[in-house]
Amino acid sequence: MSARLAPRVDDPASRGFFELAANGELGVLTCAQCSTRTHLPRPRCVGCGGKNLEWAAVVGSGRAKSWTVVEHQVHPLFPVPYTVVLIELDDEENIRMVGHLPGRVAVDESTEFVVDFEDLGPDRNGNATVLPTWRIATDNG
Numbered sequence: 001m002s003a004r005l006a007p008r009v010d011d012p013a014s015r016g017f018f019e020l021a022a023n024g025e026l027g028v029l030t031c032a033q034c035s036t037r038t039h040l041p042r043p044r045c046v047g048c049g050g051k052n053l054e055w056a057a058v059v060g061s062g063r064a065k066s067w068t069v070v071e072h073q074v075h076p077l078f079p080v081p082y083t084v085v086l087i088e089l090d091d092e093e094n095i096r097m098v099g100h101l102p103g104r105v106a107v108d109e110s111t112e113f114v115v116d117f118e119d120l121g122p123d124r125n126g127n128a129t130v131l132p133t134w135r136i137a138t139d140n141g
């Protein structure tokens with residue numbers, strides 16, 4: 001087992017994201033008034049300015065929008081090289097999430113990704129710590 005950098009899952013600003021992840025779902029803040037998605041998370045809807053935002057499950061697949069290979073190590077838990085991919089979600093134009101893939105990975109605009117969920121175990125307060133991760137989609141899903 002390799003060491004992992006675990007996210008804080010009980011922060012009020014992102015708790016809903018990690019609660020959905022623990023259920024195998026990818027979450028995005030969604031306005032209860034106008035249904036606009038707000039990503040990255042912020043306190044007000046980017047569509048109507050409303051404050052009634054809730055975490056809602058979205059599709060867990062997308063395509064590469066941008067990518068780069070990191071060759072300079074900046075943290076001991078992220079050995080180089082690795083590939084960082086900006087993934088635009090299917091059916092959710094303008095919602096992009098960041099994926100991390102070990103090694104130099106061949107990616108282009110047609111590369112399809114699907115989300116997986118890595119269970120890091122409970123945090124010190126017993127909260128489930130599940131991290132959405134991205135991998136290249138295969139014919140089998």
Ligand SMILES: [Zn+2]
Pocket residue numbers: 031032033034035036045046047048049050
């Ligand atoms: Zn709204």
